[in-house]
Amino acid sequence: MSSKKKIGILGASGYTGADAVRLLARHPNAEITALTANTHAGKAMDEVFPHFFMLDLPKLVEWEKVDWSKLDAVFCGLPHGATQEIIAAVLAANPKIKILDMSADFRLRDMNTYAQWYGHEHRAPKLQGEAVYGLTEFYREKIAAARLVACPGCYPTAALLALVPLAKAKLIDVDDIVIDAKSGVTGAGRGLKQNTLFSEAGEGLSPYSVGTHRHSPEIEQEIGVAAGSNVTVNFTPHLIPMSRGELCTSYVKLNGVSPDDLRAALAAAYKDEPFVHVAKKGVMPQTQNVRGSNYVQVGVFADRIKNRAIVISVLDNLVKGSAGQAIQNMNLMFGLPETAGLEQIALFP
Ligand SMILES: NC(=O)C1=CN([C@@H]2O[C@H](COP(=O)(O)OP(=O)(O)OC[C@H]3O[C@@H](n4cnc5c(N)ncnc54)[C@H](OP(=O)(O)O)[C@@H]3O)[C@@H](O)[C@H]2O)C=CC1
Numbered sequence: 524m525s526s527k528k529k530i531g532i533l534g535a536s537g538y539t540g541a542d543a544v545r546l547l548a549r550h551p552n553a554e555i556t557a558l559t560a561n562t563h564a565g566k567a568m569d570e571v572f573p574h575f576f577m578l579d580l581p582k583l584v585e586w587e588k589v590d591w592s593k594l595d596a597v598f599c600g601l602p603h604g605a606t607q608e609i610i611a612a613v614l615a616a617n618p619k620i621k622i623l624d625m626s627a628d629f630r631l632r633d634m635n636t637y638a639q640w641y642g643h644e645h646r647a648p649k650l651q652g653e654a655v656y657g658l659t660e661f662y663r664e665k666i667a668a669a670r671l672v673a674c675p676g677c678y679p680t681a682a683l684l685a686l687v688p689l690a691k692a693k694l695i696d697v698d699d700i701v702i703d704a705k706s707g708v709t710g711a712g713r714g715l716k717q718n719t720l721f722s723e724a725g726e727g728l729s730p731y732s733v734g735t736h737r738h739s740p741e742i743e744q745e746i747g748v749a750a751g752s753n754v755t756v757n758f759t760p761h762l763i764p765m766s767r768g769e770l771c772t773s774y775v776k777l778n779g780v781s782p783d784d785l786r787a788a789l790a791a792a793y794k795d796e797p798f799v800h801v802a803k804k805g806v807m808p809q810t811q812n813v814r815g816s817n818y819v820q821v822g823v824f825a826d827r828i829k830n831r832a833i834v835i836s837v838l839d840n841l842v843k844g845s846a847g848q849a850i851q852n853m854n855l856m857f858g859l860p861e862t863a864g865l866e867q868i869a870l871f872p
Pocket residue numbers: 533534535536537538539540559560561562563564586599600601602603605625626627675676677709710711712713714840841844845
């Protein structure tokens with residue numbers, strides 16, 4: 524009998540689901556045994572994603588057709604809003620299954636904040652109470668003991684890995700943080716949308732959700748935990764013409780320390796981390812350094828304005844920004860080496 528963990532992927536016909544398949548198919552301790560889809564249900568996976576021609580994968584089916592009692596873990600790459608009831612049903616069918624949710628449905632702990640930003644009451648508040656926020660580097664022990672892990676959004680992962688250690692050590696003024704972020708178009712999913720058409724996204728850089736993006740409260744929640752106070756950040760995302768990758772530029776005010784002190788604090792915080800790399804002074808993080816990999820690179824630069832610094836972080840939105848971080852968390856939940864299946868180096872150029 525195989526000792527591999529039996530894995531299901533909800534939303535395998537989407538981008539995060541497909542990257543989970545790409546990584547799990549070569550994971551030494553995982554066996555993909557169920558894949559679900561909505562409009563693509565009934566198709567073979569390589570009909571939907573021809574780059575999987577070499578894999579022998581289960582057919583895409585509707586989620587109701589899966590026998591969840593036979594699985595050890597499920598990755599969920601469904602749209603936010605559609606996830607809460609489906610996860611509740613999966614857990615009812617198998618209370619022992621481990622859930623790695625990549626959607627936003629279980630990330631916000633405060634139910635009023637959730638309703639305010641997502642436009643409806645939470646549909647599984649009890650499960651929300653149980654969910655652990657899946658930013659691996661800061662919630663390792665809780666993740667290892669959890670049943671339901673709410674993996675962070677791609678923008679929050681990039682911003683929080685740059686800022687949480689600085690907020691925790693009170694090196695920056697948490698009331699004066701400006702985060703300017705850029706994402707490749709896979710961040711918007713595979714479904715057809717006018718703004719991600721090549722003709723509309725291919726030759727320009729577009730800000731969107733200015734002052735209103737739903738990742739603001741998620742970033743504020745976690746910087747607030749680190750700082751021990753309520754925090755409000757300025758966060759502006761942009762769509763940039765590349766397929767995958769994300770770059771966050773965070774402008775911060777220093778609490779009587781130097782930019783070199785920030786870099787030293789980040790280097791100390793991440794010295795034993797397998798996936799977070801603090802760039803040497805003068806080295807510029809760039810999305811090409813992490814494309815296709817679970818690595819994050821963070822760099823600190825002096826601002827010419829006195830008492831300010833600029834922190835730049837990069838990741839791949841489909842790897843450390845979703846499927847990769849979810850696998851990192853799964854490894855913790857099953858007591859496997861945290862890096863299992865995740866040691867790919869960036870695809871460069
Ligand atoms: N893309 C990214 O970089 C990141 C995305 N996320 C989050 O992860 C989740 C998935 O994102 P992504 O993969 O980009 O999305 P996609 O739009 O690419 O894929 C969505 C998947 O969900 C399925 N689906 C849609 N509606 C339903 C439904 N009502 N019931 C069952 N299945 C449904 C789709 O099936 P079908 O194709 O067959 O219709 C598809 O498999 C989202 O919540 C997203 O916000 C998080 C971090 C990063």
